[in-house]
Amino acid sequence: MKHKIYLLIGLLLSSFSILQAEDGSRLWLRQPQNAHAQVTANKQSPTIGLATRELQQAWQGAPVTLELKKDKQLDKDGFRIRHTSDGLTITSPDEIGLLYGTYHLLRLQALQSNDLKTDNEIIENPAYQLRILNHWDNMDRTIERGYAGKSLWNWDELPNTLSDRYEAYARANASIGINGTVLNNVNASPQILSAEYLQKVKALADVFRPYGIRVYLSVNFASPMVLDSLPTADPLDKEVIRWWKNKTKEIYKLIPDFGGFLVKANSEGQPGPCDFGRTHAEGANMLADALKPYKGIVMWRAFVYSPSDADRAKQAYLEFQPLDGQFRPNVIVQVKNGPVDFQPREPYSPLFGSMKHTSLMAEFQITQEYLGHSNHIAYLAPMWEEFFQFVPATSQKAIAGVSNIGTDANWCGHPFAQANWYAFGRLAWNPQLGSDEIADEWLKQTIYKEGVTDISPIHTDLKKMMLESREAVVDYMMPLGLHHLFAWGHHYGPEPWCKVPGARPDWLPSYYHKADAQGIGFDRSSTGSNAVAQYPDSLARLYNNLATCPEEYLLWFHHVPWRHTMKSGRTLWDELCRHYDAGVQQVKKFQKTWDKAEAFVDADCFKDVQSRLKIQARDAVWWKDACLLYFQQFSQMPIPYDIERPIHELDDLEKVQLGISNYECPSGELLNRNR
Known part of the structure; x- marks a missing residue:
């Protein structure tokens, strides 16, 4: 009976360990640690000992030799991985380079990379010291x-x-x-x-x-x-x-x-x-x-x-x-x-x-x-x-x-x-x-639960979601070069109307968006602050001209009339509205993509991301409504009929006040944010 109790306790602890291992704490270092690989080194040190241990525990391939020696092609932190008749050799002029080479080899294993083929030699040097x-x-x-x-x-x-x-x-x-x-x-x-x-x-x-x-x-x-x-x-x-x-x-x-x-x-x-x-x-x-x-x-x-x-x-x-x-x-x-x-x-x-x-x-x-x-x-x-x-x-x-x-x-x-x-x-x-390659690496090493062998039904969609996510944030927060429209202090939600008695002008959103009856944007051209002159001549000319300034920086460098014709043929106001709406719609697509991932990721991780995406979707609508309803006061132009209607009143949004500590995020619920 006592033996059965101990066995049950052991099984429970084992199960708990497995569950804990899926809490994200292992980051991108989730490879099994039971390999017992054969590793030798021509020198010994604490750092080389770490490299040896990492390979012994996780490397599933041929024997590995860690070789500390000078190499004209390698910088101090650089490394070379090559195949030999005895297995693999990682070479570096410095012991930390051997550790970096070790982690690179284990990364390639986790990614099942073709770089591990026997006819490949890998030479890596860092771009930055x-x-x-x-x-x-x-x-x-x-x-x-x-x-x-x-x-x-x-x-x-x-x-x-x-x-x-x-x-x-x-x-x-x-x-x-x-x-x-x-x-x-x-x-x-x-x-x-x-x-x-x-x-x-x-x-x-x-x-x-x-x-x-x-x-x-x-x-x-x-x-x-x-x-x-x-x-x-x-x-x-x-x-x-x-x-x-x-x-x-x-x-x-x-x-x-x-x-x-x-x-x-x-x-x-x-x-x-x-x-x-x-x-x-x-x-x-x-x-x-x-x-x-x-x-x-x-x-x-x-x-x-x-x-x-x-x-x-x-x-x-x-x-x-x-x-x-x-x-x-x-x-x-x-x-x-x-x-x-x-x-x-x-x-x-x-x-x-x-x-x-x-x-x-x-x-x-x-x-x-x-x-x-x-x-x-x-x-x-x-x-x-x-x-x-x-x-x-x-x-x-x-x-x-x-x-x-x-x-x-x-x-x-x-x-x-x-x-x-x-x-x-x-x-x-x-x-x-x-960005695509790095997203691919991170997803394969991190997000999928153990036991999933075929990620093809979802991997491309998740990678696409990652690659498009920053642009979606730009669209629903501050498209076309708008910037610093954030609420006072915490920089979370929108507050383009923000006024704080005694605050310096450059602490307030109106300093940056400068919306008025004529248009919107900060004039940094040669007729404004002339910030364009700080750039090389070729870029200065590009940014200085309203006709050639890239639209993603348009309102950064120019105060643009509401009825200015954009490359799409639409007015600036219509284009601004469509960017805000596109950001909202993109987050809704992210929700659908993530819902399809349920079978491929850990249950707790799935629920966590799903919950945060709900907050993000609500926040995207909050940003869109707050900015468009506020700026509409100046443009006096209608929101295009074919984009999603605002669901808030500007008066209500202007009453929103968040209180956020240094290490706590808001809930995303607008109703809990009112004064």
Whole structure:
């Protein structure tokens, strides 16, 4: 009887384990771990030990040799996979390259790729030297623009208690080639540099090191004043310089491979060198000099804008371009992909290509601050692919993504939001990969439940849904170049009418849409703010001309009459209405596509995505009705008869008020949002 009870308990625990394995926590690393593969290596180290273990547990093929040796065709992180008479050999000049090669081989196995054929040799080198996640995590474990639970970093328990998720996090990042992490929010607390917290940072760095993940910290420029009561943070002051040198020495004594500092300065109220009459270059160089003996870097953010008569889209360029050539070699200026602020669609930032003598790095936003948080499907690889069409990887040596990771079981909130973390890593390694290819990889490794052998009835449709999802969001939120129509504070819902007493104009939607009786859009042409002049001549001419400006950027660069004739032959107003409606209809199609997937995915995952799609469909209608009913007051034109009628009254929509915490998403129910 006792034996039967133990057997029953064992079966229950086994069943529970299987169920837990389908909660999304394994991300794209779901291959069985019972392979017992034969693996040998010509050197030993903790990192090579990890590569050996990964292959032993998951590789189902021929024996593998891990070969650490120089290779003229390989960069430090690069690897070669080739067939030999004895099996397969993974070669790299550095041990982390062997780990990357291991994960690549296991990815090919999971995808059943033809690249594994015996006549193929694989050579991979990363496009960017630094491939970094930026966590906007606060020390109280809230996350600014986080929609997947609390921060992973439990500062209260560190350094003595280490969560299993710390290593799982490092493993997931290494599997897609990410090699750095900024642990804390760019709106940084000086406390992160205290002796107490540096011990906690050291504990995380020790966990991440074997996976090739270097730790970086966001620092507050006024830290010497806050932590040690210095009277100034002037970067040319000798005491300030000495303070940063001593603090940097303290950090490297604890963490020899510390990566460096990320700095947000003189932006949105953060302190910086301009407070003391110094330039961004002088501030960055002071920190760079402190880091130089240890080969550390400064990532200095170019996200700056201040109360000014200048077009906000121009301000980063106006402030940083004149400093070109003045930064130390170990300073990298970190520039958002667009000139305003991670909008669903922006032209690329004109700083790229205009600072010929300064190292730059692109900053993408993986978390969906402006794209429906974790309620909406918005696969972002197509957005980033647009950026790479204008800004080649060869112009930069580093890239950063603002993380969407939290304590939710599936890490990212929406199951499909995992795809953006994955896509960022894959594109940071190789920007030439297509959105289609990355979506194909992620779906096959992640979304289908175990035991499904034939995905052909649904795979193409799910991939199409992913590839079309970002454009759908653009359509039902802000088509044709509209931008920043979001509600005050949380950037979730629409509020094109937003008025806040005392708020700066560039914090309000009307600053950007400028709707009036004549038309809509921000005139950035040569007759307006002349932001077009910041672009290369060929693009400036294209964007400056109303007749040649691409319609996806039309209202970004021009204030356009409501009755302007579009390429379709319709008026601007009619075209705007049809884009909003197309976005709504597209989300309804996504619902139908997902409903067809029920037999192919885990039941909990199916219900979760189905529920979120209902929210997204309601939100899409909310956006469409709010924007069209509001703008109709100015156009005085009817909504075309053949598109779906509004179901809300503008007066009711203007009463909507959301209250959203740092790590909770709204329910999507309009009735619960009224004042």
